[in-house]
Amino acid sequence: MAALSVRGLHKRFGSTEVLKGIDLSVENGEFAVLLGPSGCGKSTLLNIIAGLERPNEGEVEIGGRVVTGLPPRDRDIAMVFQSYALYPAMTVRRNITFGMECRGVPRARQDEAVARVAALLQIDGLLERKPSQLSGGQRQRVAMGRALVRDPLLFLFDEPLSNLDALLRVDMRTEIKQLHRRIGSTIVYVTHDQIEAMTMASRIAVMNLGRLQQFATPDEVYHRPANLFVARFIGTPPMNTVKARLASDGAALVAIVGAGRPDETRLVLPAAPEAARAWIDREVFFGIRPECISDGGRGVDFSAVKVSAEVELSEPTGAETVVLARLAGERVRARVGPHVRLNQGQSAPFLVDTRTTCLFDPASEQLIA
Amino acid sequence: MAEAVAEAVAEAVADAALPVATPAARRGRWLIYAVLLSFAVFFLVPLGVVLLNSVRTAQEIGLGSVIGWPRGFAMENYAEAWSRYCIAQRCEGVRNYMWNSLLMTVPATLVSTALGALAGYSVSLWRFRGDTIVFTIMLMGVFLPDQMRLIPWALVLRELGLTNTIAALVLIHTVQGLSFTTLFCRNYFVGIPQDLIKAAKVDGAGFFRIFWRIVLPLSPPILIVTVIWQFTGIWNEFLYGVTFTTGAQQPITAAIIAISVSSPTDVPQYGVQSAAVLLAALPTLLVYFFGGRYFMRGLTAGAVK
Ligand SMILES: Nc1ncnc2c1ncn2[C@@H]1O[C@H](COP(=O)(O)OP(=O)(O)OP(=O)(O)O)[C@@H](O)[C@H]1O
Ligand SMILES: [Mg+2]
Numbered sequence: 080m081a082a083l084s085v086r087g088l089h090k091r092f093g094s095t096e097v098l099k100g101i102d103l104s105v106e107n108g109e110f111a112v113l114l115g116p117s118g119c120g121k122s123t124l125l126n127i128i129a130g131l132e133r134p135n136e137g138e139v140e141i142g143g144r145v146v147t148g149l150p151p152r153d154r155d156i157a158m159v160f161q162s163y164a165l166y167p168a169m170t171v172r173r174n175i176t177f178g179m180e181c182r183g184v185p186r187a188r189q190d191e192a193v194a195r196v197a198a199l200l201q202i203d204g205l206l207e208r209k210p211s212q213l214s215g216g217q218r219q220r221v222a223m224g225r226a227l228v229r230d231p232l233l234f235l236f237d238e239p240l241s242n243l244d245a246l247l248r249v250d251m252r253t254e255i256k257q258l259h260r261r262i263g264s265t266i267v268y269v270t271h272d273q274i275e276a277m278t279m280a281s282r283i284a285v286m287n288l289g290r291l292q293q294f295a296t297p298d299e300v301y302h303r304p305a306n307l308f309v310a311r312f313i314g315t316p317p318m319n320t321v322k323a324r325l326a327s328d329g330a331a332l333v334a335i336v337g338a339g340r341p342d343e344t345r346l347v348l349p350a351a352p353e354a355a356r357a358w359i360d361r362e363v364f365f366g367i368r369p370e371c372i373s374d375g376g377r378g379v380d381f382s383a384v385k386v387s388a389e390v391e392l393s394e395p396t397g398a399e400t401v402v403l404a405r406l407a408g409e410r411v412r413a414r415v416g417p418h419v420r421l422n423q424g425q426s427a428p429f430l431v432d433t434r435t436t437c438l439f440d441p442a443s444e445q446l447i448a
Numbered sequence: 449m450a451e452a453v454a455e456a457v458a459e460a461v462a463d464a465a466l467p468v469a470t471p472a473a474r475r476g477r478w479l480i481y482a483v484l485l486s487f488a489v490f491f492l493v494p495l496g497v498v499l500l501n502s503v504r505t506a507q508e509i510g511l512g513s514v515i516g517w518p519r520g521f522a523m524e525n526y527a528e529a530w531s532r533y534c535i536a537q538r539c540e541g542v543r544n545y546m547w548n549s550l551l552m553t554v555p556a557t558l559v560s561t562a563l564g565a566l567a568g569y570s571v572s573l574w575r576f577r578g579d580t581i582v583f584t585i586m587l588m589g590v591f592l593p594d595q596m597r598l599i600p601w602a603l604v605l606r607e608l609g610l611t612n613t614i615a616a617l618v619l620i621h622t623v624q625g626l627s628f629t630t631l632f633c634r635n636y637f638v639g640i641p642q643d644l645i646k647a648a649k650v651d652g653a654g655f656f657r658i659f660w661r662i663v664l665p666l667s668p669p670i671l672i673v674t675v676i677w678q679f680t681g682i683w684n685e686f687l688y689g690v691t692f693t694t695g696a697q698q699p700i701t702a703a704i705i706a707i708s709v710s711s712p713t714d715v716p717q718y719g720v721q722s723a724a725v726l727l728a729a730l731p732t733l734l735v736y737f738f739g740g741r742y743f744m745r746g747l748t749a750g751a752v753k
Binding site for chain 1: 640662
């Protein structure tokens with residue numbers, strides 16, 4: 080059963096349309112991540128799901144019940160905010176019990192619930208403190224506790240980790256993931272951090288400019304991006320997308336980068352989809368992940384194509400070196416071994432693994448599948 | 449000359465933050481202190497004269513001058529001003545009028561502050577259709593001169609049958625205070641993060657519960673400011689008091705005007721009059737002395753650190 084369904088959602092603020100028709104269905108127990116650049120409407124969507132904003136059009140269904148007109152308190156949801164939104168004048172304990180207080184839960188049950196959540200999140204020692212006496216990580220935990228103390232149909236998280244420092248964020252990421260595994264509830268989680276999305280999500284909803292671009296597993300979003308936006312948004316560095324001409328070479332398809340140039344590069348595509356045949360002798364966008372272009376020192380399969388490209392920039396990151404190079408005139412990024420040092424202007428050999436590439440329609444920008 | 453002073457002052461101001469000052473800057477700083485001090489003295493002279501006269505006897509003032517150091521310490525001026533001094537043919541001192549003022553000021557202050565807090569809360573943290581228009585209209589009350597409101601109030605009071613009552617003044621000051629109290633509270637409450645309200649809504653709290661449990665506990669700084677502002681403003685106000693009340697119903701500020709109307713045969717009662725004036729001013733002076741600190745702090749405080 081779908082824990083959450085959103086149908087045909089439109090939201091306008093004055094004359095600007097922030098959500099332009101969102102359809103989304105999240106299964107029971109799923110960890111759905113809303114991912115997208117700043118200002119694309121993630122928080123707006125989450126607020127509409129929570130009932131904090133009204134949509135101009137469309138419907139929201141939670142646990143099989145249409146809740147579009149209902150106020151937040153009648154939607155059986157819990158929410159964690161980016162700013163944590165802890166009530167400054169209340170102790171941690173009161174912060175956690177406030178929701179139960181509003182719902183008239185008896186005192187004994189409240190105490191029980193607080194004890195359970197405090198143990199779960201290891202905040203037992205903080206219960207009598209005020210939020211101003213807590214560190215960022217502790218506040219984050221309390222904010223989680225306030226949501227977890229209830230047993231709602233749906234948890235909504237709006238960038239809960241973005242105010243934490245990098246190390247703490249990695250820890251909390253793991254904890255939230257484990258927590259989800261333990262309690263098994265449905266979560267909708269907003270972030271603009273790809274790593275968070277990739278590591279935690281069961282499915283990622285990629286949004287841009289008020290539209291849902293793709294809603295699929297992290298694997299699929301990464302390897303089969305639905306369109307050029309997703310391809311260029313996911314991954315650090317993201318997928319290379321270069322103009323290429325498609326040609327057939329016997330049974331196989333070939334992408335020709337820089338066709339007509341003296342250094343034109345022919346890349347055989349062993350895994351090109353059937354639909355791509357319609358694009359023979361036409362221009363497409365050829366997409367390839369930077370890790371599929373390497374210096375050959377990483378045990379790449381012998382089926383890889385040897386190419387030569389001119390190095391423009393070399394960025395050592397520690398674990399690897401990202402090289403910006405020109406392949407037949409087109410800019411591409413490659414990921415080479417950490418000890419490989421290439422000089423600017425030098426022409427260097429690369430190995431291109433073409434087994435997992437993508438082709439995009441240049442007009443509609445959609446994946447050719 | 450003026451330029452040189454300006455230069456020295458500018459230098460002094462610029463250097464004020466620095467631990468070591470040049471001789472020029474030090475001279476400039478003394479100049480600033482001297483100017484400020486003379487202003488302070490200038491403003492305090494009336495208070496000083498009244499204070500000194502309030503403990504001088506009528507003879508002493510009559511023989512000497514109105515400005516002078518007291519020879520003795522005539523506390524009976526205060527006793528007389530409090531309960532026997534004749535104001536407008538009523539020889540009962542200021543105490544009844546003081547009581548009137550208190551009866552007027554306390555309820556008007558409390559009610560206008562409470563309603564202002566509630567109104568400020570709803571225009572700042574709850575968006576509703578036309579909320580900015582409502583707020584703009586309320587704001588106009590801040591700028592409307594009091595004289596313009598006299599006639600409308602006269603009509604309203606007659607309709608309500610409240611002419612010449614303290615209740616009328618309570619009503620007037622409560623309603624007229626609303627513009628200010630709403631503005632104060634609204635400007636403070638916009639500093640409260642919207643997320644707090646959203647979180648409380650998700651938690652299941654409604655309009656009044658959020659006000660009571662989330663917003664009010666954050667509000668003491670601005671409530672103190674508003675109460676001080678309203679209390680001193682209403683206590684010191686006299687136009688409405690003079691216009692709408694007479695005789696025994698008047699607040700102290702209106703009644704004390706009668707001091708200036710003394711018969712020519714009388715010996716001027718400067719001592720008792722000074723004491724009466726000081727008694728009339730005492731509540732607001734006390735509020736400034738004990739609350740001024742909180743007033744400044746509250747004006748600059750944010751809602752959430
Ligand atoms: N109350 C509002 N009135 C007018 N415009 C708004 C309002 N709330 C949001 N917007 C606009 O809607 C767009 C989407 O905002 P939203 O907060 O949903 O973005 P977001 O995806 O959550 O971004 P971020 O990652 O920065 O949090 C933005 O362009 C924002 O300026
Ligand atoms: Mg957001």
